[in-house]
Amino acid sequence: MNAKDPExxxxxxxxxxxxMSTPQAMRDVIYSLVPVTLxxxxxxxxxxxxxxxxxxxxxxxxxxxxxxxxxxxxxLWDASALVTGLLLGLTLPPGLPLWMAFLGGVVAIGFGKIIxxxxxxxxxxxxxxxxxxxxxxxxxxxxxxxxxxxxxxxFMVHATNLALxxxxxxxxxxxxxxxxxxxxxxxxxxxxxxxxLGNTSGSLGETSGLLLLLGGLYLWWRRDLDWRIPASxxxxxxxxxxxxxxxxxxxxxxxxxxxxxxxxxxxxxxMATDPVTSPITPKGAWIFGCGIGCLVVLxxxxxxxxxxxMYAILLMNAAxxxxxxxxxxxxxxxxxxxx
Amino acid sequence: MNPxxxxxxxxxxxxxxxxxxxxxCDLPMQRVPFVKEYLMPxxxxxxxxxxxxxxxxxxxxxxxxxAEAAAFVSTTLHSPVTGTIKEIGxxxxxxxxxxxxxxxxxxxxxxxxxxxxxxxxxxxxxIDEFIQEVxxxxxxxxxxxxxxxHVKFAIPEGKxxxxxxxNGAECEPYLTNDHRLMIERPEDLLMGAExxxxxxxxxxxxxxxxxxxxxxxxxxxxxxxxxxxVRLVPLHVKYPQGAEKMIIKTIFNREVPAxxxxxxxxxxxxxxxxxxxxxDYFERGRPLIERIVTVSGPGITYPANLIVPLGTPVRELLRxxxxxxxxxxxVIMGGPMMGRPIATLDSPITKGSxxxxxxxxxxxxxxxxxPCISCGRCVEACPYFLNPARLARLSRARLFDEMVNYNVxxxxxCGCCTFACPSAIPIVQLIxxxxxxxxxxxxxxx
Ligand code: SF4
Ligand code: SF4
Numbered sequence: 001m002n003a004k005d006p007e008x009x010x011x012x013x014x015x016x017x018x019x020m021s022t023p024q025a026m027r028d029v030i031y032s033l034v035p036v037t038l039x040x041x042x043x044x045x046x047x048x049x050x051x052x053x054x055x056x057x058x059x060x061x062x063x064x065x066x067x068x069x070x071x072x073x074x075x076l077w078d079a080s081a082l083v084t085g086l087l088l089g090l091t092l093p094p095g096l097p098l099w100m101a102f103l104g105g106v107v108a109i110g111f112g113k114i115i116x117x118x119x120x121x122x123x124x125x126x127x128x129x130x131x132x133x134x135x136x137x138x139x140x141x142x143x144x145x146x147x148x149x150x151x152x153x154x155f156m157v158h159a160t161n162l163a164l165x166x167x168x169x170x171x172x173x174x175x176x177x178x179x180x181x182x183x184x185x186x187x188x189x190x191x192x193x194x195x196x197l198g199n200t201s202g203s204l205g206e207t208s209g210l211l212l213l214l215g216g217l218y219l220w221w222r223r224d225l226d227w228r229i230p231a232s233x234x235x236x237x238x239x240x241x242x243x244x245x246x247x248x249x250x251x252x253x254x255x256x257x258x259x260x261x262x263x264x265x266x267x268x269x270x271m272a273t274d275p276v277t278s279p280i281t282p283k284g285a286w287i288f289g290c291g292i293g294c295l296v297v298l299x300x301x302x303x304x305x306x307x308x309x310m311y312a313i314l315l316m317n318a319a320x321x322x323x324x325x326x327x328x329x330x331x332x333x334x335x336x337x338x339x
Numbered sequence: 340m341n342p343x344x345x346x347x348x349x350x351x352x353x354x355x356x357x358x359x360x361x362x363x364c365d366l367p368m369q370r371v372p373f374v375k376e377y378l379m380p381x382x383x384x385x386x387x388x389x390x391x392x393x394x395x396x397x398x399x400x401x402x403x404x405x406a407e408a409a410a411f412v413s414t415t416l417h418s419p420v421t422g423t424i425k426e427i428g429x430x431x432x433x434x435x436x437x438x439x440x441x442x443x444x445x446x447x448x449x450x451x452x453x454x455x456x457x458x459x460x461x462x463x464x465x466i467d468e469f470i471q472e473v474x475x476x477x478x479x480x481x482x483x484x485x486x487x488x489h490v491k492f493a494i495p496e497g498k499x500x501x502x503x504x505x506n507g508a509e510c511e512p513y514l515t516n517d518h519r520l521m522i523e524r525p526e527d528l529l530m531g532a533e534x535x536x537x538x539x540x541x542x543x544x545x546x547x548x549x550x551x552x553x554x555x556x557x558x559x560x561x562x563x564x565x566x567x568x569v570r571l572v573p574l575h576v577k578y579p580q581g582a583e584k585m586i587i588k589t590i591f592n593r594e595v596p597a598x599x600x601x602x603x604x605x606x607x608x609x610x611x612x613x614x615x616x617x618x619d620y621f622e623r624g625r626p627l628i629e630r631i632v633t634v635s636g637p638g639i640t641y642p643a644n645l646i647v648p649l650g651t652p653v654r655e656l657l658r659x660x661x662x663x664x665x666x667x668x669x670v671i672m673g674g675p676m677m678g679r680p681i682a683t684l685d686s687p688i689t690k691g692s693x694x695x696x697x698x699x700x701x702x703x704x705x706x707x708x709x710p711c712i713s714c715g716r717c718v719e720a721c722p723y724f725l726n727p728a729r730l731a732r733l734s735r736a737r738l739f740d741e742m743v744n745y746n747v748x749x750x751x752x753c754g755c756c757t758f759a760c761p762s763a764i765p766i767v768q769l770i771x772x773x774x775x776x777x778x779x780x781x782x783x784x785x
Contacts, residue, residue, distance in 0.1 A: 009669040010680040012768055014754030015702045016356045016512060020716075020761045022709040078709060120710030120762075226715060275714035280728055282719065329724040331746045332584065333597035 025224045026079035029270070032215035033086060036266075039211050040204040044094035044146065045154045047161050048204050052089035054098045055130075058105020059085030066114045080119050084108050087127035087270055090205025091263060091310070092134070095146040095158040099165040100138055104130040124317045125274045128267075128310050135310070145201040147176040178202045180262040180306040183253055195260035202262070209260040216269040225273045228285040233268045234259060236293025244301065252301060264296060267309035277317045284320075284327035291316045349575035350588040352722045354755045356578055356676065358551055359512040362642040363635045368519050370646045371659050373451050377419050377650030378430055379405065380440040383689040384479045385486045386412030391441055397424045401451060402626055405441055408474055414487045415477040416441075417626040419648035421449035433653070433672050435682030443650065456624020461534055466492075469538045476620040477627040477690075481612035482506060482517075482581065483673050485691030488613055492539060494602055501605040503541040504590065505532050505614055507548040507555065508574055508581035511674025514694045516631040517611045519644045521548065521555035525562040528611055529569065531618030536568065539607055544569045546611075547586050551576045578676060579753045583608045585722055597749050612693075632688055634660045636675075638667030638697025647688050653695055654684040666699040675702070676754045709762035717766060720759035723749050727756035727766045734769035742773045750774070 041048045063081035076082075085105045092101055108130025116122040135142045146158060179190035179200050194200045198208025206212075219225040237258050244252040258264070272278060272292055279288050292312045299308025382388030389406035399405055399418040406416035422445040429437040445451070459472060473489035480486045494500060505528070509517040521528060532544045548556050550573045563569045572590055574580055584595045586608065593604045601608050612631060619625045628649055635642040640661030647656060653670070657663055663670070671678040672692055681695075688695075717727040726745055733742045747770060756766040 008681065008684075009703050010682060011669055011703045011705070012680065012765070013671065013673075013678050014676040014758050014767070015669075015671065015678075015698055016675050017706065017758055017760075017763065018354070018356075021706060022712055022714075022762045025712075025714070025761055118710065120712050275712045278713070280713045280715040280718055280726070282715070285715075328726055328745070329718065331597060331725060331749055332588075332723040333594045333599070333749075334746070335594060 020223065023078045025222075026083050028219060028222050028224045029083050030079065030086065032218040033090070033205070033270070035211040036090065036205045036208060036215055037086070039198050039208045040090065040094075043148045043199055043207065044204060045156060047146070047156075047158045048094040050098055050157065050161055051092050051094060051096055051101045051204060052086065055089035055092065055101040055105040055108075056082060056085030058102040059088065059109045059130075060105075062106045062109040062114070066110070067118075078119070080113075081109055084112070084126045084130075088130045090266060090270075091127065091131045091203045093142060093145050093202075094204050095144060095160045096134075096141055097138075097163040097165075098161050099163070100134060100141060104134045107133045120276055122276060123320070124314055125271045125277045128271055128314055128317075131310055132314060145176055145178050145181075147201050148199045176201045178262065178306065179257075180300065183257070183261070184300075184306040187250070189253070189257060190261070192256055192260060195257070203266070206263040206266040209265050212265040212269055216265075219269070219273075225269070226275070226278070226282075226285050228282060229273045229278055229289045230268045232286050232289025233264075233272060233293045233296075236290045237264065237296055240294060240297045244297070258297065258300070262300070262307045263309040267313055268292075272313050272316075277320060279320050279323045279327065281324060281327040281329060283329070284323040287323050287327065288316050288320065291319065349577055349580070350585040350722055352720055352724065352755070353577045353579060353585070354720050354758050355576070356512050356758060358576070359675075360515050360518070360551070362513070363515045363633055363644055364518055364552075366515075366519075366642070366644050368523060368631055368644045368646050371648075371651065371656060373420060373445050373648070374651060374655045375445055375447075376425070376652070377422075377443045377445065377648065378440050378652065378685075378687040379416055379419070379443065379650045380430070380432060380438045380687065380689060381406055381416065382438055383416070383485060383649075383691065384414050385484060386410065386414075386490070388439065389413060389416045391427055391439075393424045393427070393441065395424050395427060398422070398446075399424060399443065401449075402456065402628055404626075405443075411493075412487060412490050414474055414479055414489070415626070417477055417628050418443055419628040419650050420445040421451060422446045431683050431686060433681045433683070433686035434679060440687075458624055459621045461538070461621045464538070466538060472620070473617065475626070476616070478613060478616045478620065479627070479690045480610055481616065481630060481690060481693070482610035483677070483691050483693050485689070488609065488617075491602075491607060491609070492535070494539070494607075498602055499605060500539045500541045500602060500607045501543070502591070502607070503532060503536045503539060503544045504586065504601075504606050504608045505544060505546040505611055506581055506583070506586055506608055507546055507552070507559075507611045508586055509552070510549060510576075510578045510581040511676055511678075511694070512578075513635045513696050514633045514674050515635070515644055516633045516693055518552050518555050520611055520615055520631055521552070522558045524615055525558045527615050527618040527622070528559070529562055529567075530622060531614035531616070532569070532609075534617055534621055535607070535609065535614060541607065542568065545590055546571045547574050547580075547590055548572070549574045549576045549580055578755065578758075579722060582722070582751065582753060597746075627690060630688070630690060630692070632656065632692055633694040634696075635694065636671075636696035637699050637701070638663050638670070640664060649689060650687045652685050652687055653681060656688065656695055657684065657697075663697050664699070667697045668700055668703045669698045671696045671698065676758065677752065705765075706763040708764060711760075711762055711764055714761060716759040716761060717756035720755040722753065722755060723751065725750055727760075727770070730773065731764055731766045731769040734773040739773045739776045742770075743777065747773055747777070
């Protein structure tokens with residue numbers, strides 16, 4: 001018998017697998033964020049870089065401390081903590097005291113992910129949990145916006161960045177309102193082209209609509225993102241604010257302004273689409289997106305704050321298990337209509 | 340529903356594995372030489388195993404009946420060779436279990452030429468006689484499930500078959516046995532289909548072939564005469580296009596209701612190899628004693644499409660194909676998506692063996708498993724519209740009863756979900772665990 005008789009494995013079918021893996025999907029998110037991150041640093045100078053680095057450090061350190069002994073390096077390799085830290089950093093004002101950014105990273109991973117049982121079990125998007133914590137605890141620092149730095153100011157680090165923990169901080173002399181704030185409190189509309197390119201004040205990574213859209217396109221092309229969620233959010237926002245505009249064009253922002261101002265694109269493309277905290281069913285994704293879109297417009301127009309993307313997403317995160325339950329697909333051959 | 344339906348006819352969901360058929364799709368079928376011993380398990384079909392009617396030491400001719408049907412959902416077995424019954428007892432099946440089987444020693448002096456059997460006057464047979472003849476021929480569904488074909492032909496009172504659907508989708512990667520059959524024996528295929536169509540009283544024969552087999556489509560088209568009640572439908576290439584309910588959905592846009600059969604939507608589906616076997620029997624009087632097997636995969640030295648007498652040990656096939664390469668880690672019976680691992684190479688080719696595939700570490704090593712990130716890829720892959728992520732989670736938590744609420748029993752274990760999962764969760768196995776538990780508890784009420 002010359003046929004080789006190896007020790008045969010009995011691994012079950014299917015033996016084939018598509019190419020995408022979860023760590024790869026996480027890495028894709030990071031790649032897609034590179035332009036946005038660079039733009040943030042370009043617009044807001046060295047301060048922005050420091051805030052990002054520190055919030056990533058906070059997130060990754062927490063992940064490392066809390067992951068089980070045998071899983072220590074592995075859990076860092078799946079890059080999900082890096083993604084969370086980076087996304088959190090991108091939602092922060094560039095002049096934020098660094099210790100706050102660090103604390104935000106710790107809370108994002110600790111309370112956003114670890115206490116739920118780790119990756120895949122959390123109900124809320126971890127980066128937004130971190131941001132919500134910071135906004136609740138340090139409302140002033142979290143809403144003090146620095147203007148876009150000029151070329152000379154690139155290497156300037158805001159004094160507020162270096163504030164010591166728990167010390168009173170003198171607000172930076174140079175502050176400026178975000179486009180949404182300007183519109184809400186002073187009825188002043190920022191030119192769309194600035195919103196599109198990103199040279200306005202705001203959170204680190206939310207200002208350039210163009211680059212965010214490019215990142216989203218990349219993720220869609222890589223099939224890392226459920227296109228239904230961004231599509232339904234943006235559509236709802238446009239339609240809802242368009243209808244409002246019909247009543248009072250002065251008071252309500254135009255649909256285009258609504259789309260490109262504030263954190264809508266960043267939240268839509270990167271936080272709402274977090275697979276863990278969004279519905280698993282296709283129908284659920286539509287409901288989830290429409291819910292976020294409505295909430296965003298409601299909070300922005302009638303709420304006390306100029307921005308509402310974060311709360312909108314967190315609220316719909318909470319509704320996700322319910323949405324999943326009621327949008328189970330109709331099993332093949334169990335449809336009501338017998339075609 | 341799905342806007343893509345406008346561009347290409349297909350069922351919804353499913354996955355697109357690489358086709359991987361290049362190794363064998365252009366290789367003509369070849370007959371393997373006869374070997375010394377053949378092993379015929381009595382249970383080669385779904386349903387009751389056949390009942391042996393031979394004694395040890397008895398001489399049998401090729402094509403002679405050696406086991407009869409034990410029930411209606413059972414079928415007959417015929418000797419694949421001229422030789423002597425050597426042993427009747429329990430032998431290891433490919434999955435490692437012992438099953439009753441008949442071992443036949445081939446007569447080295449016999450020519451092993453098929454005795455020219457007598458064609459059967461099928462035109463005058465009544466439907467009941469026809470069904471009996473199909474059972475006498477030992478024919479089963481040869482796409483892999485091995486369900487006795489004559490049972491499918493028994494249409495209950497009040498039901499009617501309008502379409503005879505011939506399934507040439509062959510959606511499993513690597514396999515090319517149906518592909519070659521369509522290219523090399525199109526007349527027999529059409530003949531067999533015509534016999535079945537007339538006997539069932541169907542209006543039309545519809546042949547579905549995936550578009551990645553243009554030669555097969557061309558060969559069939561060439562032999563379909565204008566005016567024949569035969570329609571050839573090229574199908575979108577997607578797994579599992581060849582699943583009975585999916586190909587019906589694709590071609591007729593009808594969903595077979597859960598728990599019911601194709602005949603409930605007036606369709607009868609047969610694999611191409613099955614109808615060729617029917618032609619062999621009625622035209623040449625040859626019962627089912629051989630089948631086409633694709634031997635392929637990265638672990639095979641010389642891949643091939645082989646005409647194999649039933650009962651040939653897998654080891655002999657591999658030897659004929661130059662043996663396994665050193666890197667081989669696993670041998671699969673069937674396709675890579677739904678096939679089953681072979682535990683022992685001494686196990687035989689049976690009526691349902693469509694392929695023998697050898698795989699190396701690249702395919703068998705599981706990727707590291709990550710937690711489910713609820714990405715929904717499995718939900719969008721499942722052609723039965725189940726929620727595999729949910730089922731896997733419930734199975735992990737051992738909440739098997741809750742799985743019933745999520746229609747776990749509708750899962751056909753096609754493997755699309757596991758294929759699509761980026762976290763490499765063994766979803767199908769978890770679902771199987773749940774099903775097994777539910778089944779065993781049903782059988783032994785507490
Ligand atoms: S194996 Fe079952 S659950 Fe998974 S895709 Fe196939 S039918 Fe759906
Ligand atoms: S494909 Fe895998 S990771 Fe994605 S939802 Fe399904 S089981 Fe979870």
